[in-house]
Amino acid sequence: MNITSSAAWQAIETHRQSLSSAPLRQLFADDPDRVAALSLSFEGILFDFSKQRMASNTLPLLLALTGEARLAEATTRMFSGEKINVSEDRAVLHTALRRSGAPFPSAAFDVMGEVLPTRQRMADFADRIRSGQALGFTGQAIRNVVNIGIGGSDLGPKMLGYALRSIAHPALGVHYVSNLDGAQLAPLLQTLDPRTTLFLVASKTFTTQETMLNAQTARDWLVANLGDAAAVAQHFAALTAKPERAVAFGIRQESVFPLWDWVGGRFSLWSAVGLALMIAIGPQAFGELLAGAERMDEHFRNTPFERNLPVVMALIGIWNTNFLGATTNAVLPYNESLKYFPSFLQQLEMESNGKSVGIDGKSLTYATNPIVWGELGNNGQHAFFQLLHQGGRLVPCDFIAAVRSDFPLPGHQEALLANCFAQSAALAFGKTADEARRELGRSLSGAALEELLPHKVFVGNQPSSTLLLSQLDPQTLGALVALYEHKVFVQGVIWGLNSFDQWGVELGKAVASSILPAFADASLAEALDASTRGLLAYSRQHLA
Numbered sequence: 312m313n314i315t316s317s318a319a320w321q322a323i324e325t326h327r328q329s330l331s332s333a334p335l336r337q338l339f340a341d342d343p344d345r346v347a348a349l350s351l352s353f354e355g356i357l358f359d360f361s362k363q364r365m366a367s368n369t370l371p372l373l374l375a376l377t378g379e380a381r382l383a384e385a386t387t388r389m390f391s392g393e394k395i396n397v398s399e400d401r402a403v404l405h406t407a408l409r410r411s412g413a414p415f416p417s418a419a420f421d422v423m424g425e426v427l428p429t430r431q432r433m434a435d436f437a438d439r440i441r442s443g444q445a446l447g448f449t450g451q452a453i454r455n456v457v458n459i460g461i462g463g464s465d466l467g468p469k470m471l472g473y474a475l476r477s478i479a480h481p482a483l484g485v486h487y488v489s490n491l492d493g494a495q496l497a498p499l500l501q502t503l504d505p506r507t508t509l510f511l512v513a514s515k516t517f518t519t520q521e522t523m524l525n526a527q528t529a530r531d532w533l534v535a536n537l538g539d540a541a542a543v544a545q546h547f548a549a550l551t552a553k554p555e556r557a558v559a560f561g562i563r564q565e566s567v568f569p570l571w572d573w574v575g576g577r578f579s580l581w582s583a584v585g586l587a588l589m590i591a592i593g594p595q596a597f598g599e600l601l602a603g604a605e606r607m608d609e610h611f612r613n614t615p616f617e618r619n620l621p622v623v624m625a626l627i628g629i630w631n632t633n634f635l636g637a638t639t640n641a642v643l644p645y646n647e648s649l650k651y652f653p654s655f656l657q658q659l660e661m662e663s664n665g666k667s668v669g670i671d672g673k674s675l676t677y678a679t680n681p682i683v684w685g686e687l688g689n690n691g692q693h694a695f696f697q698l699l700h701q702g703g704r705l706v707p708c709d710f711i712a713a714v715r716s717d718f719p720l721p722g723h724q725e726a727l728l729a730n731c732f733a734q735s736a737a738l739a740f741g742k743t744a745d746e747a748r749r750e751l752g753r754s755l756s757g758a759a760l761e762e763l764l765p766h767k768v769f770v771g772n773q774p775s776s777t778l779l780l781s782q783l784d785p786q787t788l789g790a791l792v793a794l795y796e797h798k799v800f801v802q803g804v805i806w807g808l809n810s811f812d813q814w815g816v817e818l819g820k821a822v823a824s825s826i827l828p829a830f831a832d833a834s835l836a837e838a839l840d841a842s843t844r845g846l847l848a849y850s851r852q853h854l855a
């Protein structure tokens with residue numbers, strides 16, 4: 312059934328029409344209990360969604376969608392290891408990667424027998440590097456680790472590595488290389504000593520062009536500098552679901568760490584793909600990260616939907632997208648250490664739910680995932696916030712901040728938080744013409760005042776949620792990431808699509824492989840379109 316023809320959907324649409332003239336100012340004035348009613352908390356996380364354009368009876372109406380979409384059954388199917396990723400015929404069990412023990416998802420189909428020993432091997436490997444026991448080909452201790460991977464094999468560990476750098480090993484350098492552009496790898500190699508560098512080749516498929524080319528270049532560099540191909544054994548490890556390909560690349564079996572087809576790339580940071588992160592922060596902190604995510608998994612599975620953070624967050628997104636017509640969602644961390652969180656979320660959300668075909672293969676008749684974008688909030692204030700305040704577009708925002716600083720400096724943290732809170736308040740409540748006139752009246756009058764007045768008015772009513780974390784520790788961050796993962800799952804279920812495949816990225820890869828040979832053999836360009844032929848001709852001219 313098309314969810315938009317359900318009674319629940321129709322009731323929300325009717326409600327939206329009745330609410331359309333009530334701005335956030337009025338909603339706050341009408342309900343003194345609004346903040347208590349429209350906020351939730353989970354351990355170290357406060358989720359305040361009182362500044363969403365919702366009345367007190369909006370959420371109950373939205374909750375009815377979970378029944379229409381059979382969310383409870385879908386959740387049970389995911390956690391029980393059913394192959395809910397139907398187009399790839401795979402189970403979706405990234406939640407197993409953060410479990411502390413016991414057979415999962417069932418005694419009959421238990422993946423923990425592979426998960427726990429792999430986690431232990433990762434910990435042993437990480438400890439040996441952290442303690443300086445792991446030696447390179449020339450007998451010197453490893454001092455720099457380079458994770459070569461892209462997409463899900465890069466963004467999660469990189470994001471969390473930066474978020475947790477206050478607890479990272481002080482003497483180890485951990486670097487991330489993803490881009491095909493040599494401008495990322497080449498300057499990094501110039502700073503590294505091959506005798507003390509370890510490369511982790513992170514690729515679920517071990518075929519991704521970017522990763523394979525960077526890994527090959529890194530290997531050539533290592534062998535050229537150490538003068539012996541045998542050096543590869545001590546300087547490369549692989550994180551992959553295709554161990555045989557890693558071994559064929561020259562990586563020794565004991566340095567290959569597996570993941571499995573039931574772990575999606577963008578959900579893989581909890582697996583061996585997190586090894587660079589584990590090396591940076593240590594196995595114990597990595598374990599705390601997993602524990603935080605596991606706590607969120609349990610919250611998601613066991614909490615009534617009206618108090619369930621991922622469910623409520625998902626419904627807010629659906630309200631903004633499908634009923635208010637928002638086409639984007641801004642992610643605005645007020646914390647330098649969350650710099651990479653927006654790009655991590657871009658993959659998690661847009662690769663999962665950026666689809667217009669339902670799980671049944673039929674075209675969807677309604678909007679799905681908004682465009683997720685974002686930047687550090689404080690920097691954004693002095694760049695693009697102008698548009699959020701006065702550009703006239705609906706842009707729902709996620710403000711994210713940590714109360715306690717991970718790098719405290721006198722006076723900084725209160726000022727940072729004040730800016731975070733001020734921006735969401737200013738976006739929500741704006742400034743009326745009367746208020747602006749009163750303010751301007753202190754220094755202007757007459758025509759000069761009236762001329763300036765329209766520029767000083769802020770319409771407000773821009774919706775936002777604020778996620779306030781007690782601090783950026785591994786456990787809280789684990790819960791935060793799992794919160795967004797489950798939000799994505801819930802939205803996918805309600806939109807009736809498969810959140811766990813990504814066929815949309817394939818066409819570009821295939822086209823690139825048909826263009827590449829035309830650089831070497833111009834005759835191959837004839838089969839290509841006119842624009843590509845022109846771009847190739849110009850490039851060949853300048854490459855020559």
Ligand code: F6P
Binds near residue numbers: 464662
């Ligand atoms: O091209 C998209 C994608 O398949 C992502 O889903 C994935 O995270 C990324 O490429 C990297 O894939 P792999 O880990 O197999 O190299």
